[in-house]
Amino acid sequence: MDQSVLLQAIVYLAAGVLFVPLAKRLGLGSVLGYLLAGMVIGPAGLGFVGDEGHDLMHFAEFGVIIMLFLVGLELEPERLWKLRVSVLGLGGLQVLLTTLIVAGLAMLTGLAWQPSLALGMILAMSSTAIVLQTFNEKGLLSTAAGQRTFAVLLFQDIAVIPILAIMPLLAIYPAQAEGNHAHHFSLVDGLPDWARPFVVVGAVVGLVLVGRYVMRPVFRIIARTGMREVFIATALLMVVSIAVLMEMVGLSPALGAFVAGVVLANSEYKHELESDIDPFKGLLLGLFFISVGAAINFDLLLGSPWVVLGIVFGIMAAKAVVLAVLGNRFRLRTDQNLLFSLGLCQVGEFAFVLLSFASQNGILDAGTVDLMTAVVALSMALTPLVFLFNEKMLLPRFGTKEKERKPEDAVEEKNEVIIAGFGRFGNIVGRFLRANNVATTVLDFDSDRVDTLRKLGLKVYYGDASRYDLLKSAGAAEARLLIIAIDSPDKALDLIETAKKHFPNLEILVKAIDRDDAYEFMDAGLTHIYRETLDSSLRMGVDAMRLLGHRAYSSERAARLFRKHDEKALEELAAVRHDHKQYFSSARRRIRELEELITSDENDRWLKDVEEGWDAESLRREFNTPNS
Amino acid sequence: MSSVLILFAHPALEKSKTNRYLMKACREMGAVTVNDLYEEYPDFDIDVDREQQLLLDHDYIIMHHPLYWYSSPALLKQWQDLVLEHGWAYGRQGKALTGKKMLNVVTAGGRQEAYQEEGYNRFTMRQFLAPFEQTARLCNMSYLPPFVVHGTHRLNEPDIQRYAQQYQSLLSMLVNDQIDVQEAGKRQYFNELILD
Numbered sequence: 107m108d109q110s111v112l113l114q115a116i117v118y119l120a121a122g123v124l125f126v127p128l129a130k131r132l133g134l135g136s137v138l139g140y141l142l143a144g145m146v147i148g149p150a151g152l153g154f155v156g157d158e159g160h161d162l163m164h165f166a167e168f169g170v171i172i173m174l175f176l177v178g179l180e181l182e183p184e185r186l187w188k189l190r191v192s193v194l195g196l197g198g199l200q201v202l203l204t205t206l207i208v209a210g211l212a213m214l215t216g217l218a219w220q221p222s223l224a225l226g227m228i229l230a231m232s233s234t235a236i237v238l239q240t241f242n243e244k245g246l247l248s249t250a251a252g253q254r255t256f257a258v259l260l261f262q263d264i265a266v267i268p269i270l271a272i273m274p275l276l277a278i279y280p281a282q283a284e285g286n287h288a289h290h291f292s293l294v295d296g297l298p299d300w301a302r303p304f305v306v307v308g309a310v311v312g313l314v315l316v317g318r319y320v321m322r323p324v325f326r327i328i329a330r331t332g333m334r335e336v337f338i339a340t341a342l343l344m345v346v347s348i349a350v351l352m353e354m355v356g357l358s359p360a361l362g363a364f365v366a367g368v369v370l371a372n373s374e375y376k377h378e379l380e381s382d383i384d385p386f387k388g389l390l391l392g393l394f395f396i397s398v399g400a401a402i403n404f405d406l407l408l409g410s411p412w413v414v415l416g417i418v419f420g421i422m423a424a425k426a427v428v429l430a431v432l433g434n435r436f437r438l439r440t441d442q443n444l445l446f447s448l449g450l451c452q453v454g455e456f457a458f459v460l461l462s463f464a465s466q467n468g469i470l471d472a473g474t475v476d477l478m479t480a481v482v483a484l485s486m487a488l489t490p491l492v493f494l495f496n497e498k499m500l501l502p503r504f505g506t507k508e509k510e511r512k513p514e515d516a517v518e519e520k521n522e523v524i525i526a527g528f529g530r531f532g533n534i535v536g537r538f539l540r541a542n543n544v545a546t547t548v549l550d551f552d553s554d555r556v557d558t559l560r561k562l563g564l565k566v567y568y569g570d571a572s573r574y575d576l577l578k579s580a581g582a583a584e585a586r587l588l589i590i591a592i593d594s595p596d597k598a599l600d601l602i603e604t605a606k607k608h609f610p611n612l613e614i615l616v617k618a619i620d621r622d623d624a625y626e627f628m629d630a631g632l633t634h635i636y637r638e639t640l641d642s643s644l645r646m647g648v649d650a651m652r653l654l655g656h657r658a659y660s661s662e663r664a665a666r667l668f669r670k671h672d673e674k675a676l677e678e679l680a681a682v683r684h685d686h687k688q689y690f691s692s693a694r695r696r697i698r699e700l701e702e703l704i705t706s707d708e709n710d711r712w713l714k715d716v717e718e719g720w721d722a723e724s725l726r727r728e729f730n731t732p733n734s
Numbered sequence: 735m736s737s738v739l740i741l742f743a744h745p746a747l748e749k750s751k752t753n754r755y756l757m758k759a760c761r762e763m764g765a766v767t768v769n770d771l772y773e774e775y776p777d778f779d780i781d782v783d784r785e786q787q788l789l790l791d792h793d794y795i796i797m798h799h800p801l802y803w804y805s806s807p808a809l810l811k812q813w814q815d816l817v818l819e820h821g822w823a824y825g826r827q828g829k830a831l832t833g834k835k836m837l838n839v840v841t842a843g844g845r846q847e848a849y850q851e852e853g854y855n856r857f858t859m860r861q862f863l864a865p866f867e868q869t870a871r872l873c874n875m876s877y878l879p880p881f882v883v884h885g886t887h888r889l890n891e892p893d894i895q896r897y898a899q900q901y902q903s904l905l906s907m908l909v910n911d912q913i914d915v916q917e918a919g920k921r922q923y924f925n926e927l928i929l930d
């Protein structure tokens with residue numbers, strides 16, 4: 107193998123390994139870490155990577171394709187159908203308005219209308235890769251803003267097709283010969299115009315049919331061989347083939363992959379596909395972000411910093427304003443709208459493709475293309491910072507405002523119980539308490555849910571429950587119980603710290619996801635810790651025993667005794683856990699703990715309790731032995 | 735000085751005014767341990783080790799409960815089934831409780847007249863409580879006559895207060911060893927031994 111390829115691999119991997127954990131540690135998110143890594147190893151930094159970065163970016167775009175396939179897998183056709191208004195309305199208006207505004211601005215700088223329009227269309231695109239990855243990482247995809255964001259990105263993916271069709275009509279320079287850009291085989295180039303739509307539609311229909319009727323049996327056969335790597339290879343082969351097919355008919359490969367994902371979303375191999383392909387997505391996306399970082403032209407930036415930065419911020423501001431107005435129209439609450447409009451305000455990776463396409467077709471001159479490439483890369487690099495800015499500066503400020511708008515709630519709050527997090531766990535606790543006439547105050551971070559609950563007459567506050575001011579206005583000083591049912595353990599620990607410091611009157615009950623979580627809470631000094639799977643697992647165990655013919659009461663009793671025993675064992679393990687931490691990796695530690703648990707299952711007295719209740723064995727023995 | 739353990743069993747204390755007063759009265763006493771069974775074991779899974787240790791630590795065992803269908807609420811019966819183990823409380827080797835004294839403290843809706851051969855319950859309170867008396871005997875304990883609050887549905891506040899005071903007197907008699915077990919055994923009700 108060519109040694110330089112391996113050396114390249116070392117450079118990229120090392121940069122990623124070094125910078126991503128660092129960025130995560132600093133709370134900047136993985137995307138910014140990759141981008142930084144790219145800048146450092148790129149021509150402007152250490153210069154490990156030269157012009158081949160562009161080719162690499164083209165290759166790494168495959169990560170975006172895989173990502174859209176995975177997004178499609180998560181989205182059953184029925185759910186997609188529900189999104190149609192957002193996709194067509196919101197997405198359509200975003201692309202249209204942004205295009206017009208940017209084109210208008212470009213014309214003001216003296217550009218002809220054709221290149222201005224092309225620029226408008228190019229800059230209307232946002233970065234699917236960065237935005238989806240960031241939303242995913244922050245767990246925001248299911249929020250109202252997440253759904254709308256996804257809808258807009260989806261529309262942009264679709265819009266690439268007509269844009270590619272329109273562009274050649276805007277040429278004002280003689281079209282360049284296909285230069286360094288690899289010419290790929292096309293199914294539609296040689297056809298008369300009227301036949302092209304048929305080929306395109308035929309390809310999509312074929313994709314859906316093959317996905318539905320051919321791929322499932324194929325996966326079944328492959329799965330039966332029991333060879334995981336072949337399954338993975340098949341999945342990758344499928345995605346690559348789709349990408350190539352789509353390119354051949356002139357469609358966006360990402361869009362094709364998305365359609366294939368949706369087609370397979372109802373199949374039984376959904377989760378297998380997800381977990382198999384996911385690592386490839388992660389690696390390739392990382393590579394993609396690194397190459398974006400490396401592509402930033404610092405010479406251009408340093409040469410005329412104000413021009414470049416002015417264009418970058420101007421475009422991002424214009425896009426954000428358009429998005430915010432639309433978000434408002436589509437009834438997003440202010441906090442969600444901030445996330446939505448700031449999240450999508452960068453220019454995306456499609457712009458690179460479109461820019462080179464535009465230059466080949468003689469729409470934009472080389473200088474503009476270079477400048478715009480730098481602008482696009484910079485705006486992508488700024489996105490994680492925009493997210494951070496929104497999170498740290500805008501959202502907290504907004505949260506307070508939201509409360510001031512509803513002062514009547516703040517006065518009424520005298521409930522004894524505060525519930526932080528009204529998701530799948532908290533809502534059951536809350537409903538149970540409500541059904542028993544226990545008044546509760548709910549804090550939640552999902553504004554849609556907050557809205558719904560408020561309409562139902564519940565006392566619900568939107569916001570980050572770990573913030574002192576929010577807790578205070580929720581009545582934490584007078585309440586007796588604080589129930590923490592939020593999903594992020596880190597947030598929960600923050601909340602515990604705040605509550606313990608400022609509201610020692612509160613008794614804290616906390617939900618733990620698993621054993622590790624529970625240890626953390628024990629270390630934080632809590633005693634009321636509820637592992638979310640413990641009770642339902644035991645209920646399942648009880649039903650299993652009953653189905654096997656064991657008596658109901660004995661099974662139930664055994665389960666309750668087991669639970670007590672397990673809680674006790676947890677406390678014992680918590681004590682030795684710090685030793686374990688030193689000696690074992692976390693996976694080894696978990697196995698080790700399981701081992702100790704099972705040993706203690708066998709030794710503890712709880713088994714004796716199960717066996718001895720109502721047992722007449724000793725009586726029988728006494729009757730059968732003669733009195734001495 | 736003797737120590738007293740009250741095994742209290744009421745599934746819905748919040749609905750029983752009489753028993754709330756009685757419980758309040760005994761919580762005010764020193765040397766008395768209140769073991770609120772329904773509060774301790776809502777799932778009926780009794781911690782046998784804990785209960786046996788409590789029994790060992792006290793001289794007088796009081797089973798305090800309302801009379802439900804002429805007996806105790808279910809949890810107190812569960813307690814007997816599980817805690818009074820063969821080989822520990824009774825049987826050839828079961829001598830753990832030897833020498834301790836046991837009695838019932840009972841609240842009943844019916845008046846004392848109803849608990850007569852000619853009354854509508856047809857049996858006396860002592861006859862209904864015979865299983866407890868015999869359980870005490872089998873576990874080598876002396877059985878003292880029960881302290882009974884009759885006609886709870888008709889009691890007004892001062893009546894209840896008076897019973898609560900009597901309960902306190904009873905407890906202090908036990909704590910201060912002012913009871914002659916032989917003599918007491920001849921009485922129907924413990925109430926007769928308490929001077930207002």
